[in-house]
Amino acid sequence: MDQQKKKSSRFRSDALRFGLAIVCLLLLFLISFSVGRFPVTMSDLLNLMWSKVTGAPNNLAGAIETVVFRVRGPRVLASMVVGGALAVSGAVYQGLFRNPLVSPDILGVSSGAALGAVLGIYFSLGVVGIQGLAFAVGLGAVAAVYLIGTFMRHHDPILTLVLAGVVIGTLLSSVVGLIKYLADPYNQLPAITFWLLGSLTGITPADLGAILPAIVAGLVPLYLLRWRINVMTLGDEEAQALGVDTQRIRLVVIAAATLMSAAAVSVSGIIGWIGLLIPHFARLLVGPDFARLLPAAVLLGAGYLLGVDTLARTISTIEVPLGVLTAFIGTPFFIWVLAVSHRAWR
Amino acid sequence: MAPLAKIWIVTYAFLVITLMGSLALAAEKRTVVDSAGRRVEVPRKIERVFAAGGPASIFVYTLAPEKLLGWTSPLTPEERAYIPAPYAGLPTLGRLTGRGNTANVESVLASRADVIVDYGTINPTYISLAERVQKQTGVPYLLFDGSFSQIARIYLAAGEALAIGERSKELARYTERLLADADRRLAGLPPEKRPSVYFARGPRGLQTALKGSINVESIERIGARNVAAEHMGAGGLVTISPEQLLLWDPEVVVAVDSAFVSSAGTDDVWKGIKAVRNGRLYLTPGDPFGWIDSPPSVNRLIGLRWLGRVLYPKSFSEDLRAETRRFYTLFYHRTPDERQLDALLDTVGQSR
Amino acid sequence: MKLSVENLAFGYRRHPVGKDVSFTLDAGEVLCLLGPNGVGKTTLFKTVLGLIAPLGGAVMADGNAINRWSPQNLARLFGYVPQAQLGFFPFTVREVVLMGRTARIGLFRSPSSRDIEVAEGLLQLLGIDSLADRPYTEVSGGERQLALIARALAQEPQVLVMDEPTASLDFGNQVRVLSEIKTLASRGIAVILSTHDPDQAFLCARRVAILHRGRLAHCGPTEEVITPTVLRTVYGVEVEIVQIESGVGEKHSICLPSFARLRSNMVSDS
Numbered sequence: 002m003d004q005q006k007k008k009s010s011r012f013r014s015d016a017l018r019f020g021l022a023i024v025c026l027l028l029l030f031l032i033s034f035s036v037g038r039f040p041v042t043m044s045d046l047l048n049l050m051w052s053k054v055t056g057a058p059n060n061l062a063g064a065i066e067t068v069v070f071r072v073r074g075p076r077v078l079a080s081m082v083v084g085g086a087l088a089v090s091g092a093v094y095q096g097l098f099r100n101p102l103v104s105p106d107i108l109g110v111s112s113g114a115a116l117g118a119v120l121g122i123y124f125s126l127g128v129v130g131i132q133g134l135a136f137a138v139g140l141g142a143v144a145a146v147y148l149i150g151t152f153m154r155h156h157d158p159i160l161t162l163v164l165a166g167v168v169i170g171t172l173l174s175s176v177v178g179l180i181k182y183l184a185d186p187y188n189q190l191p192a193i194t195f196w197l198l199g200s201l202t203g204i205t206p207a208d209l210g211a212i213l214p215a216i217v218a219g220l221v222p223l224y225l226l227r228w229r230i231n232v233m234t235l236g237d238e239e240a241q242a243l244g245v246d247t248q249r250i251r252l253v254v255i256a257a258a259t260l261m262s263a264a265a266v267s268v269s270g271i272i273g274w275i276g277l278l279i280p281h282f283a284r285l286l287v288g289p290d291f292a293r294l295l296p297a298a299v300l301l302g303a304g305y306l307l308g309v310d311t312l313a314r315t316i317s318t319i320e321v322p323l324g325v326l327t328a329f330i331g332t333p334f335f336i337w338v339l340a341v342s343h344r345a346w347r
Numbered sequence: 348m349a350p351l352a353k354i355w356i357v358t359y360a361f362l363v364i365t366l367m368g369s370l371a372l373a374a375e376k377r378t379v380v381d382s383a384g385r386r387v388e389v390p391r392k393i394e395r396v397f398a399a400g401g402p403a404s405i406f407v408y409t410l411a412p413e414k415l416l417g418w419t420s421p422l423t424p425e426e427r428a429y430i431p432a433p434y435a436g437l438p439t440l441g442r443l444t445g446r447g448n449t450a451n452v453e454s455v456l457a458s459r460a461d462v463i464v465d466y467g468t469i470n471p472t473y474i475s476l477a478e479r480v481q482k483q484t485g486v487p488y489l490l491f492d493g494s495f496s497q498i499a500r501i502y503l504a505a506g507e508a509l510a511i512g513e514r515s516k517e518l519a520r521y522t523e524r525l526l527a528d529a530d531r532r533l534a535g536l537p538p539e540k541r542p543s544v545y546f547a548r549g550p551r552g553l554q555t556a557l558k559g560s561i562n563v564e565s566i567e568r569i570g571a572r573n574v575a576a577e578h579m580g581a582g583g584l585v586t587i588s589p590e591q592l593l594l595w596d597p598e599v600v601v602a603v604d605s606a607f608v609s610s611a612g613t614d615d616v617w618k619g620i621k622a623v624r625n626g627r628l629y630l631t632p633g634d635p636f637g638w639i640d641s642p643p644s645v646n647r648l649i650g651l652r653w654l655g656r657v658l659y660p661k662s663f664s665e666d667l668r669a670e671t672r673r674f675y676t677l678f679y680h681r682t683p684d685e686r687q688l689d690a691l692l693d694t695v696g697q698s699r
Numbered sequence: 700m701k702l703s704v705e706n707l708a709f710g711y712r713r714h715p716v717g718k719d720v721s722f723t724l725d726a727g728e729v730l731c732l733l734g735p736n737g738v739g740k741t742t743l744f745k746t747v748l749g750l751i752a753p754l755g756g757a758v759m760a761d762g763n764a765i766n767r768w769s770p771q772n773l774a775r776l777f778g779y780v781p782q783a784q785l786g787f788f789p790f791t792v793r794e795v796v797l798m799g800r801t802a803r804i805g806l807f808r809s810p811s812s813r814d815i816e817v818a819e820g821l822l823q824l825l826g827i828d829s830l831a832d833r834p835y836t837e838v839s840g841g842e843r844q845l846a847l848i849a850r851a852l853a854q855e856p857q858v859l860v861m862d863e864p865t866a867s868l869d870f871g872n873q874v875r876v877l878s879e880i881k882t883l884a885s886r887g888i889a890v891i892l893s894t895h896d897p898d899q900a901f902l903c904a905r906r907v908a909i910l911h912r913g914r915l916a917h918c919g920p921t922e923e924v925i926t927p928t929v930l931r932t933v934y935g936v937e938v939e940i941v942q943i944e945s946g947v948g949e950k951h952s953i954c955l956p957s958f959a960r961l962r963s964n965m966v967s968d969s
Contacts, residue, residue, distance in 0.1 A: 039590035063619060064593045071615040072589040099787050127606040128550050185420075187401075187562075187641040188603065191584055192549050202588050203551045205615055225807040232798050234788050238750050239781060243854070244774025244802030289788035292809055318578070319585045 015293065018286075022300045026081075029304055033077050033311040039068045075206045080310040081303035082209070083201070083265040084275055086216045088302025090258040091276030092283065092294055093223055096234040097254055098159055105262040105276040108166040108255065112173035113142025114266040115197060119180050122192050131196075132208065132267045136215075139263035145169055147255060158237055158251070198322030199270035201310055212264040219261035220299075222253055227291040230254065234289070272323045274331035275302055282338055379508040382492040382501065383474050389487045390461050393509050397460035397486070399443040402493055402644035405636055406466040408434065409518060409645055409678040410502065411511050416440060416458050426635035431681045443480060455484050462486065462509070466501075466644060467493040468561065495564035498645055499523045521677060525648055526568075529655055532662040533570050542658055544571040545597035545622070546639070552600070552607045552617065553589065557582035562640040565647045566601070569654045589616040596621050599658055600628045603637065629657050632691045635679065649674040667692055700726045700857045701761055702889060708755030709739070709746035715754055716742045717913030724858065724889045729880060731904035731921070732893040735934060738910050740893040741782075741862050747891075748860060749773050760857075774802035778856030780864055783843040789834035792827060792846050793818055799853030814853075821849040826875065840867035848876065852883075859883060861892035865899065877903045897925050897938075897954045909933060922952060930954070 035043060045061055049069055052058060090105035098107065106112070117138030121131030149165040150158060177197075184190045223230070229250050232240045241247045262276070283297040306323075309330060313321045376388045396414045398404035407415045417440035427435045440454055443463070455463065465477065469492050481488040489508055491501050499522040506515020546563050548554040556562040558576035560583045566573055574595040575587065593616065600622040602608050608630045611617040622628050631650070632638045638650030652670055655663040668688050676682045683691070702724040710716030716739040724730050734740050745751045747758050749765055757764050760776055768776075778799070786795070793815075800814040810818075822828040825845045830838055835846065844867050851859060861880075865873040880890050880903050894900065900907045900921055907925060908918040911933050917924045930938050937957040944950055 037590050038588055039594045064596070067616060067619050068590055068593055072593065096788070122550070125604070125606060126550075127610055130606075131550060185641065187637075187643075188548065191554060195554070195586055200586070202586055203553050203616075228801065228804055228809050229806070231790070231794070232801050234790075235798070238745070239779075241750055241770050242748060242774065242777070242779040242781075243798055243850075244771045246770050284788075289790055290794060314588055314590075318591075320588055 015287075019296060019300070022297070022304075026300055026304050026307075029307055030077060030081070033080075033307055034073060036311060036315055037068070037073050038314065039064070039072075041065055041068060041073075071206060075209045076201050076204050076310070076314075077307065079201055079204045079209050079212075079268065080306045082213065082216055083269045083272070084279075084302040084304070084306025085299040086219070086261040086265040086302070087272065087275040088279035088283070088298040088305075089220065089223065089295055090262045092280035092298040093230060093254055093258050093291070094276075095280050096230060096289070096291065097251065098163060099234060099236065101281065102277070104273070105258060106170065106273075107163060108146045108259065109142040109170040109173060110139045110259050110262045111266055111271050112170040112177070114139035114263055115177050115271060116142075116173045116180075118196050118267070118270070119177050119184075119193050122189050122196065123180050123184055125189075132211070135267040136263050139266060140259060142169055142173055143255065143259040143263075147252070158248075162255075195322065196270045197324075199272035199324035199327075200313070200320060200322050201269055202314075202320045204268060208268045212268055215264035216261050219257040219259075219264075220295075222257045223291075224295055226250060226253065227295060230291045231289070269323065272306070272327055274327040274335075275306060278331050278335050278338075279305055281335070285338065379489065381489045381508070382504070383469050383477070383490045385474070385477070385490065387481070387487045387489055389489070389508065391510070393461040395459060395461045396509065397440065397443075397455055397458055397463045399463050399465035399488075400467060401442065401642040403464050403466035403491075405642065405644040405646055406491070406493075406505070407464055410505060410515060411509060412680055414509070416460055422635070428687065429635040429675065429679055429681060429683060434680070443476070452480060452483055455480070455486060460486050463488045464491065464505070464509075465489065466491045493644065494561070495568055495643075495647060498648065499526070518678070521674075522648060525652065529569060529651060532655070533659065536570070536659070536662065538572075540659075541570055541572055542598040542627075543574045543577075543595070544599045544601060544658065545574050545592070545595065547600050547602040547607060548584070548604065549586075550604055550607055552602060552604070552611065553592070554584060554586050556584050556640075560584065561643045564643065565639055565651045565654060569651055569658065571599075571654070571658050592616065592620065598622055598625070598627060601631060601639065601654070601657070602628065603631050603633070603639065603641065605630055627657075634687075634691065645678065648678070700889065702858055703759045703762075704747060704756070705759065706756035707743075707746060707753055707758065709743050709751065709753055711751075712754070715913075717910065718755065720756070720910075720915045722908050722915065722918050724891055726857065726887045726889050727884050728906065729884045729890045729892070729904045731900035731907045732891060732910060733895070733897060733900055733907055733925075733933070734893070734910035735895060739913060740910055743910065744779075744860055744862055744891075744893065748777050748779055771802050774854055774856075776857050778851035778854040778859045780844075780847050780851045780859070780861040782862050782866060783840060783847050786835040786843070789836050791832050792835055792838065792842075793822065793831040795835045795846050796821060796849045796853050799850035802854055817855075818849070818853055821852050824852075825849050825879070841869055841872050844868055845872065845876070848879075856888070858889045858891065861890065863893055863895070865894070865896075897930065900925060901952050901954075925952075925954075 035041065035046060045065055046069065049061060049066060087105060091103070094103045094105055094107060095101055114135040117134035117136070118131050120138070121134040126134065146162065146165045146169050149169070150162040153161045181190060181193055184193060229245050232243055232245050233247065233250060235243070237247050279302045280294070280298050283294055283301050287293040287297045309326050310323060313323055313326050375391055377391055378386050378388050380386055394414055395416055396407050396411065397416050398407050398419060401419050404415065404419050412434050415434070415437060417438040419440065419442045421439045422430065422435060440458065443455070463480065463486055465473065465488065467473070469490055473490060477488040477490050491505055499519040502515045502519040502522065506512060544566060546555050546566060555575045557579055558567070558573065558581040562584065563573055574597045575585070578591070578595060579585065598621050600620065608628060611623055611628055617623050632653065633641070636642065636644065636646035638653055639647060649671060653667060656667055671688060671691060672682060705721050707720040708715065708718035709720065720743065722730065732740050732743070742751065746753050749758070749768065753766070757766065759765065765773065765776070796818040797810045797814060800810055800817065804810055804814060819828065819831070822831050825848060827842055827845050827849070830842055835843065838846070844864065848864060865876055868876060877899065880892065884890055904921055906919060907921045909916045909924060909929060916933070917929060925940065927938050927940060930936065939955045939957050940952050941955050942950060942952055
């Protein structure tokens with residue numbers, strides 16, 4: 002009876018906290034939706050929403066509708082989706098690799114996506130080509146890392162993965178450097194530089210539609226395997242001794258996280274710090290149990306990137322690259338988090 | 348003869364010979380002043396010119412192709428089609444300046460250049476680079492101002508510096524005539540008749556250039572209103588957001604990326620823009636060298652004329668074929684055939 | 700349930716550790732693996748558990764070779780209590796014990812209320828229920844060891860494999876654990892534990908196996924196997940095995956190190 006009471010009270014406090022987080026996120030969403038370069042008043046917004054819902058015509062300028070549904074809407078949603086995806090990937094990798102300094106890039110997905118995008122720009126492909134190539138090479142890089150990891154029969158499968166990831170990641174980054182060197186300095190190089198710094202400028206509903214299935218396809222298995230993922234944090238041998246098929250679970254986890262990060266990076270460019278910082282913070286708030294950590298990471302990551310991206314498009318007349326902002330904001334925040342956290346890492 | 352007289356004669360002869368020798372030596376060199384105000388000693392006869400960057404190689408190619416030692420990056424097949432064979436076959440020597448140096452200073456020496464010519468922005472960075480390379484290699488390094496308004500004047504200055512008389516005057520005359528003609532046609536055109544223009548770069552067309560940027564010098568020279576500059580002021584290349592684009596709603600869009608131009612008609616954001624709706628989205632011709640930028644060198648001259656036609660069709664009503672033919676023959680040393688002219692000028696009046 | 704290890708060769712491909720290891724274990728039996736530090740007891744255990752591939756031989760459960768069993772089935776057979784390390788993430792002690800239920804939790808599920816009941820019961824059994832909500836990373840070494848034992852028991856295994864289970868425990872907890880081992884055996888669970896202390900073998904194990912230089916030097920009833928000669932060979936020290944009688948009339952053996960003879964041997968050696 003005592004157990005039941007404890008369990009239900011903890012469930013209630015969990016539900017309360019998550020409910021609060023969702024409400025905050027919604028508020029942030031509404032605020033972000035109403036600010037931007039193109040002036041859209043609250044009444045315009047409501048008018049537009051109403052006419053969409055009821056099907057009645059509105060007498061607003063066509064541009065306003067374009068801004069709301071085709072420019073700002075997708076961008077605000079995309080920032081949440083990308084932020085959540087990166088945060089969850091980071092959270093699950095930190096558990097899998099038992100290392101608080103791990104980010105989704107550790108297996109080379111970002112270097113691969115960067116190479117794909119840079120190749121796309123270098124060969125003057127259209128936007129779809131650039132994004133598709135970024136996605137494909139990002140996946141390919143991790144596949145290569147995983148294959149190398151399996152063929153090197155070593156004691157510790159985790160260590161081999163990390164080493165292979167570092168090696169492949171460095172190799173791909175140096176190829177990116179080479180292409181930057183060879184690229185046309187007047188046309189291609191600025192585009193390459195901007196892509197590498199990360200940005201959600203110019204994101205379209207089509208982009209959002211393209212990445213959502215991949216991200217959902219990654220999130221679902223991770224949530225389903227939440228308990229096994231908890232056990233994987235004990236290390237390969239102990240997890241196996243407790244009945245977890247570590248090889249298969251690791252493969253699924255890596256595939257899911259890679260799917261999410263590759264999709265996110267293909268439209269947003271390289272945005273650092275979210276996959277590293279947000280899981281920490283989430284873990285401090287809700288603990289390491291992945292059943293709670295996953296939704297917490299999603300909410301926090303979504304909110305963080307939503308806030309940062311809103312800043313990126315409003316604080317100055319030019320578009321500030323996201324990667325720069327997340328680092329500027331994230332670093333002091335992270336130092337503060339480390340200073341006040343009393344739950345020590347090893 | 349008295350021994351003293353012999354000594355005098357020998358000494359006198361020796362002095363005369365030395366004097367004549369040094370005069371002769373001095374006659375081998377002369378001093379020129381480049382656009383940065385540097386006094387540089389160059390050989391009397393200059394036969395071999397090393398171009399320090401992309402814009403410089405085009406500049407030297409137009410002025411004295413027989414003296415050009417090589418290109419800074421390999422020519423694409425499209426570029427080769429417009430350049431006569433002996434010049435198209437010149438080796439690739441790499442860049443000394445500009446974004447991303449790829450030339451080895453040793454290759455400057457190996458090329459046995461008489462001078463190095465640089466053409467572009469004059470600022471302390473490029474001046475110090477010039478000094479360094481000159482000191483290191485002993486090869487004189489000349490900096491020339493690459494701004495659009497100075498093209499005629501710089502042709503004359505470079506002509507003097509490189510001892511190329513007639514040709515530089517010819518190019519300068521053409522330039523002045525072109526600019527004067529444009530000014531005449533646009534004189535008295537009130538601001539309302541000047542369209543708002545957006546210069547679109549990049550695969551999404553969201554990168555543009557602000558006031559004073561070298562990329563839009565010709566657009567500003569033709570008196571068009573650069574919407575980005577009007578709202579954001581001076582600066583270089585920037586990326587904007589689609590919201591700003593919708594707000595500005597330019598009447599004309601001049602683009603450089605062909606993939607962007609083909610997709611603009613179906614793009615959610617772009618298809619609502621005035622320019623796209625009215626069919627006033629133009630792809631800048633780019634062979635062999637871009638007509639507006641990439642690189643920002645003398646190739647922009649014909650671009651000015653093209654801009655005139657595109658932006659003010661009433662004031663620049665005649666066909667561009669004759670002018671283009673004339674420009675290419677004079678500057679690029681090869682008359683384009685009809686098919687090539689078609690390919691170049693196809694974009695005038697084209698928007699999808 | 701009969702566990703049988705036949706001619707097992709164990710170790711790593713480049714570093715074989717031992718071979719020709721054979722023994723059996725029946726339900727309710729307690730087998731103690733004795734040997735000095737570094738001889739390979741942990742490696743042998745990991746090989747029996749299926750965590751490391753054997754270099755030769757086989758491990759059979761009721762006549763079936765276990766080398767192709769899934770981790771899930773192996774986890775229902777074997778409960779492994781490794782030497783306690785510092786945890787990495789601050790899971791609570793209860794959550795750590797719950798992890799033992801994994802083999803009985805569906806692939807896409809979380810622990811059920813039944814699982815939580817079992818975990819709570821085990822926490823109480825081992826006397827650490829007051830620590831249930833504390834982070835595993837903040838409790839003492841001994842308490843961590845007890846949590847790991849509870850975790851292994853949560854698997855409801857048929858065989859309990861314990862690697863030096865009393866290593867970091869204080870005297871009171873050592874006694875508790877040894878007593879718990881005897882109780883478990885009496886309930887039908889087979890227990891194999893490793894220790895370097897012969898007295899523990901005397902206290903709780905009916906059979907003892909000595910691992911010496913990579914081979915099972917001896918295997919048999921405790922009283923027969925643990926002799927001064929064997930201990931001299933394995934540990935290089937002189938001991939006396941002394942028979943004593945407890946207050947309730949139970950006969951018991953203990954090892955008494957023979958310092959005098961040790962000193963005289965050292966003198967005569969030099």
